[in-house]
Amino acid sequence: MKIYVYSLILILLMSTSCEDFLDKAPKGNLTSGNFPGNADEALLAVNGVYNTLRIWNFNTGGFPIIDIMSDEVRKGSNAGDAIWLNVYDDFTFDQGATDFESWWATLYQGIRRANLIVEKVPGLQDLDEDLKTQYIAEARFLRAFFYFELVRTFGDVPKVLSITPETSLSRSPVDEIYNEIIIPDMEFGVLNLPQKDEYPLKDMGRITSGTCSGMLAKVYLYRKDFINAEKYAMEVIDSKKYSLDPDFSNALSVEGEFGTGSVFEVGAAAEGFNEGGNQYANTISVRGTPNLGWGFGRPTYELIQEFGSDPRADATILFVGEVLDGVEIEGDISTPDTTYTDETKTEILEVECYNQKVYTPGDEPRYSFGHNRRLLRYADVLLMAAEALNENDKPVEALFYVNLVRERARGGNENILPDITQRNKDLLRDLIIDERHFELALEGHRFYDLVRTGKAEEVLGPLGFKKGTHELMPVPLSEINISEGKISQNDGYDL
Amino acid sequence: MKLMFNKVLKIVKAMVFLGLLFFFSNAYAQPRVISGKIIDAADASALPGVNVVIKGTTTGVISNLLGEYTIQVSGDDAILIFSYIGYEKLEQSVAGISILDVNLKQETTALDELVVIGYGTVRKSDLTGSVSSVKGDDLIKIPSSNPLMALQGKVSGVQVSSSSGEPGGAAIVRVRGVGTLNNTNPIFVVDGVILDDVSFLNTNDIASIEALKDASATAIYGSRGANGVFIITTKMGGFGKEAQVNFKSELSVQKLQKEIDVLSGREFAEVLNEITPGTINNLDAVADYDWQESIFQENPLIKSYDLSFMGGSDKMGYYLGAGVYDQDGIIPKSTYKRYNFKLNTDYQIKKNIKVGSNMSASYIDDDNAPNVVISAYRAWPIDEPYDANNNFAEVRGTGNPLAAIEYSNSNSKNLRLINNTYIELTLLKDIKLKSSYQLDYSAQREKIFSPEYYVSPTQQVTRNSLSLDFTEDRRWIWENTASYYKEIGEHRINAVAGITAQELYYESPGMTVNRLINEDPTFWYVNAALSDTVYVGDSPYETSMSSFLGRVNYSFNGKYLFTASFRADGSSKFESNNQWGYFPTFATGWNISDEDFFPEVDAIDNLKIRASWGIIGNEKISWNDRYSLIGNDFGAVFGSPELIQSGATFSGTGNDLLTWESTYQTNLGFELNAFSNKFTAEVDFYRKETKDILVYLSVPGYYGFGSYAKVRFNAANVLNRGMELNLGWREKKGDFFYSFNVLATTVHNEVLELGATSPSDSIIYAGSLSNGQRVTATTVGNSIGYFLGYRIQGVFQNQDDLDTYPSIYGQKIGDLIYEDVVKDGVINEKDKVEIGSPIPDLIYGFSATLGYKKFSVSMDFQGQYGNEIYNGKNQTRFSLYNFEGKVRDRWNGEGSSNTEPKITSLGGNYQTSDYFIENGSYLRLRTLLISYDLPEKLMEKAGLGKSIIYLRGTNIFTLSSYSGYSPDIGGFDPLSTGIDQGIYPITSAYSLGINVTF
Known part of the structure; x- marks a missing residue:
């Protein structure tokens, strides 16, 4: 008889089943819907x-x-x-x-x-x-x-x-x-x-009122609404929250992060992405020795030549053989030091060099993940102001701002980069675009600047x-x- | 068994001898009476009901309860045939004798042998499904930590390949092709416990493995059956069986099968000078260092010891096994040690109540190999490993492989406990109720330590780091089944029904810390970290499933067989509206040779035809595909000093409409036994189509799900069809015995639908090399994951060629010409075509065993035909690396070569093309085993029983044109298989072993 009792227990056990059993929510993870x-x-x-x-x-x-x-x-x-x-x-x-x-x-x-x-x-x-x-x-x-x-x-x-x-x-x-x-x-x-200085120090890098004004100035330049472009650029300048760091190289260096000229900047830590790293600079920085990156986006030989004696070249282009912070830039063994356009080796196509604006001291790729990408610099705002003022027929003010940028670039050497005095609107426009070319080289502005000012075909036509x-x-x-x-x-x- | 066989053989021999003697001395007929006793050769128990028939007549008697018989024969030339179900037929001459005692031997190739199927067993003759069986003795022929590796070339319809030759490396098992674009691994049912992986199992504890292949066999596993099911039965003592102790010890030496042919130092220097003239000034002064030789150890050993006890009393049976497996890898620091413990017990606690448990425990201590195979392949042979001060020197191209080994410390320890406890009640004789609770618990700890070191700018670590990862994987299954077995006259019914529930819990917290205070191993603990940055992660989840199952086997007259089964599975992986899947199957079999109309052909013992149809599912999908999660790894860096502030936002987009993938499989099979069961043949034709396969489809970028974000849908459809053939012959002639086996499988794999929502979804690119180039594609009308690339048309011989044929990426004279397939004058993606497939047309194996008295020799060959291998390691070049030997025939001027381009280290010639395709067909002598039974008398004196000593070679030779270490290259992702990216070499091994029973 016992066996039937056991069987009954077993059969009862068998028939227990509930629907909730098949409902398993994610663990340690919010799901979208009620967030935030x-x-x-x-x-x-x-x-x-x-x-x-x-x-x-x-x-x-x-x-x-x-x-x-x-x-x-x-x-x-x-x-x-x-x-x-x-x-x-x-x-x-x-x-x-x-x-x-x-x-x-x-x-x-x-x-x-x-x-x-x-x-x-x-x-x-x-x-x-x-x-x-x-x-x-x-x-x-x-x-x-x-x-x-x-x-x-x-x-x-x-x-x-x-x-x-x-x-x-x-x-x-x-x-x-x-x-x-x-x-x-x-x-x-x-x-x-808030303005830049109204945020607590720990929130440095959040969007400020100045960031918005500066970007609006840029937006209006693209819209060719120079009145508003001038207005918003001047708002940034007149806010007196920004200035040019006397040392041009600091505008982009690790030392200069969130510095006086920083209007819109992406904070990054020398870590992996989840811990705050940004692979932007790693993509571009020195390939080989020191091993900082992949080396994409090589400055053209043309740019090197155009810089001439402009000292900004030094902080913009990193040549193989340079020694920075005691580390010699040796570069990549698979990249020829000089590449020629043809077999006869008469015309140089490119030389192995790197973008110094994303350079980070150290000799490991990790360090380049700590580079803060600058999306809007005060120098850019000054040049936008100059451009808008020139378009609005205020050449004197325009020259003042463009020359502020040149003065900083000069680094105290009075023999180079003299103040611009050109007041002809068309010629001054070209000079301002050129100034942007040298001041903001390799920072992602050039192509758009050429397109919006209608110069793309002239400059880039030969490239295709x-x-x-x-x-x-x-x-x-x-x-x-x-x-x-x-x-x-x-x-x-x-x- | 062999012992008994020998005894029978002796008796038979004696009888034949005596019979002959009498035949010659007394050669005339005279009616007389013969009597005797018939006993079981194995345990000497009396056999009642044995048929005793005079050959050539219908006259016969049946033995009584005591096994005794009496029969009248016409004369001395009469021959008696003793037959009994489950025993081998015996013919005996009666010449000159009146008392004839007979030992009948249990039949081993009987059709009535029981075959293990899901949730039960069935007579082989009643089987309607396609099931292949491998005995434990066959499995232990391979010295491998993974029992599945021993199935290579042993089971038709099953492809086993290696993911790596690393000790403890996983086996990749595919049953009847690749039926899904997702997880295509079969399941394993070990003593009733459903598992995803059996690498922890000691081969020595396994009694048999049954491969269930068609729907009829697998549908009882419902949503888990689509990729095939392997039922593994471990050894077990029986009630009343005498105790048996077995000790086995084996020592193996491993050898590298071959080195990859790469350039020597001087050859490499010459090549360097061709790429950049003047790089090496004195070719005679360069070093010539063999990096492959440097990283591979000589004669690493595998040691294994197994001790087992098996037996039982009248109310209990037991098996107790313990084993140690200790393998040194061919690469330093890749040791694998495993300790196994197994205890199976059965108790008949009451007349109709049986309880029992199957328990396994394993502990694995595994050093994960440093990743140096590829760097040794790439390293410059002109660079030496050490500098003048005996420090590691910079090795160009890839870093110093020896330093990589030195600084690699990665170890994982895994404890796994599996227990299945059951109670079985027998009710009304025919009904059995069984409840079993199964627990599978696995805990793993992985520790990786990287010291601070400097070898070169590209090979250095500036702060040491320690990662510690724990994994807990805990699952239980509770199964309750009722089974019914009844024979009524000609009707035989075998049915089972049940309810099961299961739950899986997984969690893997891990952390990484930096800057340990000291690098000595005694400080490899997270509390030794000086840096306060801790990187943590976890990926917990829980899934559950509940099921209802049922099956009926019915056979009429032993001739007509029917099986129907059904399973309903509900899974937490799907939203409640679509979480239930229903998996039915129907099958039928016909023992046609038993029909009266079947012609009387003496040679044919049995011929069976069987057919099946069914639907099975695949639930091996990720738990979170249905959920749209919010991730909290999306922080932003602010402040001076900069600090990361936590952030959270959308992470992945789920689809709550997902449901089961289902596979529709039909099977038609024929089984033939002939020549007194010496010959067996089994042929199966199968067709399986998997529908509603989960694929990721593109969504518009403006949805904002992220770059390349795709969402899973049930959309694709894949077909596999083919044939399986299994032929065997086994025979004993006196002291001589031999057997042959041949098996072959064909697979035609075709994608029928991909559910493209956009042309970009009509092709799934996969097979990413480490540089991001993708070499496989999956499209409708082709096999899954075929190689897609350019076809080589030749080499640009001169300027004319360069002007005539389109080129890419600044190719010059001497570079490869890619075929402009669409003839639009440019080489681009559109010109890429199928250049090969990793799926073989034919998988085959054949084996032979020859034995004479105490010696036996057996050989297993195994191979595949018609597949290609993509030599991805040769294509992946981030920098200037050493080259494969084939560049010796490189183009060096017009007309010099039209297949091998001039030397370049990067660029146009390194596009995905058939330049990197190699023939993947191979034939391998998988094992050669020579064994010798030690003389019994000697062993008895020593107090031992049957003992065998053997010598064995594994992977002794491989016929293959493949340039890499081994053509046996698998891949877990079905979309990306057959790509060699620097696989850990598969070695050959030579073993000496002894197996003692007492």
Whole structure:
């Protein structure tokens, strides 16, 4: 009989089963939906927007392709490395180039992270109203900045203002993006964000009112609205929160991080990405010995020659054989010291050298992850002011600001870089663009400057630049394909 | 068994001798009576019910309860046939004798041998599924830590390849092709416990492995069956079995099978001068250092010792096994030690209650090999390892491999406990209720220490670091089944039904610290760190599954067989609306040779036809594919001084609509036994189509999911079809016995659908080399993960060629000409075509055993045909490295070579192309075993029983044109297999062993 009792127990045991058993939530991980749900999470989410600035692909897709397109930079590294990048040296890229795809997607990734703040933070109950406004302003500026990168690179782009993406968007006109997102978002920041010195020291590097004004000045230059460009550039200057570090090299060095001339800068630590590192400089910095990076984006031989006696060359271009901080730059064994255009070796194509603006002391790749990328420097603001003032027929003031930059560059040597005195608007415009060329070389500005001032064909034509096409980059082919054609292509790229 | 066989043989011989004697002396017929007793040769127990028939007549009797029989025969020339189910048929002459006692030997190749299937056993003759069986004796032929490596070339339909030759390296097992784009590993059921990995198992403890291949066999495992199921049964003593002690000791010496042919110092110097004239001024003064020789140890040993006890009393049975496996790798610091303990017990506690447990414990101490195979391959042969002060010198190209070994310290220790405890009640004689609780617990600790050192600017560490990672993997399964077995006349029913639940918990916290106060091993602890930066991580998850299962086997008259089974699985990996999957199967078998209409062919003992259809699933997908998570690794750096502030935001996008992948499999099989069961043949044709395969599809970039973000969908569809053949012949003739076996498998693998949402999804690129170049592609209409690249058309011989054919990346005269397939005048992605496939057309093996008296020799050959290997290590060049020997035939002027380009270290010639494709077909002498049974008398004197001493060679030779260490190259990711990126060499081994039983 016992056996039946046992059996009964077993059968009863067998039939126990419950639905909850199959419900297993993630462990130690929030899921999207209720995030951010409180004040602490709101700060985390805001920092998450800034985090986008350290994503490798945020930097023109990863490799410095926009610089490579300019006359300042060639592909770099050794001849066989990442050869697909050669297409940016001679403008033979097409819409399938994946660098655009990852760049585009990363900018939208930043936009989504910013939209998360704009969408969720206003509803948080436990968040102080001032802080709430500040968080939203920080996120909105960054959103505007990502959109600005998009429109100046790709032109019309899909307009996304929500974290729940609409599924069949087409491209919105550039003007709409500027007028409905970029300008209002940045203006909101100008009005609602603290000045640089109003943040506690630990928050140095957050978006300031000055960052917003400076970027707005740039936005208006691209819009050719020189009145507003002047206005916002002068706001930065008149705020007296910024000045030029007397030493040009400090504007970009590790020592000069978050220095007096820093308007918009991406903080980074000499660690891996998760711990705060940024691979931007590692991609560009010295390849070989010391082992700081991959060596992409080599300064052109032309740039070296154009610098002439300009002392800024020394802090811009790092030559093989130079000794910095007691370390000799030996470079890469697979890269010839000098490469010629042909077998007869009469004309130099390039010499092995590196971008010194991203140089970090040390002899390990890790150190280059600590370089703070400067997205907006005070010198840039001064030159923008000069440019706008010149366009607004105020050559005297324009000359004052451009000469401030030259004076600092001179480093006390009165025999070089004399003050510019040209007052002819057209000629002065060229001189200011040239000044930007030398002051801001290798920092990602040159190509855009040439395009927006209409000089691209003249300067870059010999490299392969085609007017009417290369002013804008191709919309990633994947984007067009997935949208089944709802997303259109820019002129000259559709095959 | 062999002992008994010998005894029987002796008796038979004696009888035959006597019979002959009588035949000649008394050669005329005369009716008389023969009587005798029939006993079991193994345990001398009486055999009642044995058929005793006079050959050539229908006259016969049956032995009584005591095994006794009496029969009248017509004369001396009569021959008696003794037959009994499960025993070998015996024919005996009666010439000159009136008392004939007979020992019958249990049949080993019987059709009525029981085959282990999921949740039960079935007679081989009643089997409707495709199941292959390998006995433990066959497995221990390979000196490997992983029992699965021994299946190579042993089971039709199963491909086993190596992920690495590193001690403890995993075996990659594929059953009937690659059925999914995701995890395609089979499951293993060890004494009823469902496991994903059995590398911890001691081969010596295994009694048999059954490979379940078709849906009929695997569908009872439902969502886990699609990639095949291996049922592993460990050894067990039986009730009333005499105690048996077995000791085994084996010592093996390993050898590198071959070195890769690379340039010598002088040759390399010449090449350097061609690349950059004048680099080396005096070619006679350069060093010539063999880096491969420097990193490989000479004669590393494998030592293994096993001790086991097996037996039982009338109410209990036991097996107790202990083993040590200790292997030194061919590369220093890659030692693998494993300690195994196994205890199986069964108790008949009441007449109808049985309880038991199967317990395994293993402890593995594994030094992870330094990653130097590729650096030794690349190192400049003109550089020496040490400088004048005997410090490590800079080795150009790759860093100093010997320094890399010196500074590598990586060890993992793993404790794994598996227990299955069950209780079984027998109810009403025919019904059995069984409840079993299975626990699988694994704890691992991995420690990696990197000291501070300086060899060269590219090979240095400026601050020491210690990483410590713990992994806890804990799972339980509770299975409750009821089984029913009934024979009513011609009907035989065998049914099982059950409910199971299981849960898995995983966590792997880890940390890395820097700047230990001292580098001595006694300080390799995190509390010795001076730096306060600690890097931490964890990846916890929990999954669960509950299931309902049932199966009915029905056979009528032993001729007509039917099987139907069903399983429903619910998994926490899917949202509640789609978390249940249903997996039915139907199968039928027909023992056609038992039919009256089947022609009487003496040679044919049995012919069976079987067919099956079923749906099985694959639940081996990640736990988090359905969730959109918020990650908290997204900090930003602010402040002066700079500090990271934590950040959190979207991390990955899930799809809550995901559901099961399901595989529809049909199978048609034929089994033939002939010539008194000496010949066996089994042929299976299979077709399996996997639908709703999870693939990552592109989403618009403006969704903001990140660069290259993809979301998983159930979208793709893959077909595998082919044939399996298994032929065997075994025979004993007097003192001589021999057997042959041949098996072959063909696989046709084809992707039917990829669910492309955009043209960029119509091709899945994979097979990334370490420089990011991708060499495989998966597209509709082709096999999974084929090699995609340019076809070489020749070498640019002159300016004319260079003007005629398109080139890329500044190619010059002497470089490779890539075929402009689309003929648009440029070489680009569109010109890439299929240049090979890692999936073999044919996998085969054959073996032979020859024995005479106490000697036996056996050989196993194993191979595959029709696949290619991608020599990725040769293509991946970040810098100037040493070159493979084939560059000796390089182009050096017009007309000199049209296949081998001029020397370049980087650039155009290093595109993915068939220049790097090599033939992957091979035939390997997997083992050669010579064994000798030590003389029994001698052993008995020493108090021992049957003892064997043997010599064995493993991987003795490999016929292959592949330039690398070994053509046996697998890959866990089905999209990226067959790519050699510097695999740890697979060695050959020579072993001496002794196996003593007492």
